[in-house]
Amino acid sequence: MKNFSMLLLSVFFFSCQQKENKSAPVPTSDPIITKKQVKENKQVGDTIYMDFKNEKGLFIAEGVIDSIHSRVYVKFKNEDSGNLKANIIPTTGKGNIRFNQIISPDNASDGPFGMDLNIALQQKGNYIIVIGHSQMADNPYWGKFRVEMESKKE
Template identity: 45%
Template sequence: MEKYCTILLATFLICSCNPKEQDKNIVIKNTQTIDTTKHKATAKAVNEQLADTIRMVVKDKKGSYTAIGTIDSIHPRIYIKFTNKTTGSLHAMVKPLPLGSEGNIRFNQILFPNKMADGPFGHDLFIKLKQTGEHTLIIGHSLMAENPHSGRFMVEVITN
């Protein structure tokens, strides 16, 4: 009896370890062709938050960058990145949502293309941009005030 169990077990192991043969009669035909000259993919660019960064790429009808972001305990600082091609002035505003509510949220710093920084600021930021290139605004809460804002906010960046 023991001999039959060993043979049965060995047969089971051999059969289960062997890979199954693939069906050689399967034929895959590609009957669709795509004419790339007629169909172009159009992806609408938006200013949206990815992790802790909002990259400003699209201006609205007024000529300003606008985005909605979220600040929380996982992302206590949000980085707003934008590129200016000419020197001029910068006016930026951050407002907690829903609009009209008060929240401990502000512009902590601005990082210039030459890696210099300035700050802290408040809800509104007015500054001269003496350099062209990518600037970064850092949004967070004031460490000197209570009740850090957690939730959604709106940020608007206007460059002239």
């Protein structure tokens, strides 16, 4: 009898300690608010993929050159032959950073260039632009920069 009363008493205590799980019902008529996704070109590892143009028709991206990624590769697709104008804007204003090379879809390359690039694109396809510091100058650039590119049809 003593064991039975102890069992009953423990069941009573455990049942009193259980909390009710009452949550307010979620109204189904509330609209779900979604944020408008902004399409932007981002650096992933050592590569910037230029996939999106802004409202002015420019490809714009921010990149970083550091001791791990001493070169940054900008990849973009050219749909029509025309001219490419591009420039690099370091966050510090000046620095030893430049367009080292441009590689066309047939793997032909040209360069080096400066912080500004103005070149005719004769082929359709995927291009790669290599950004880095000049090996002939002192003080390699480490830090953030901005790349702006504009492709105009002929």
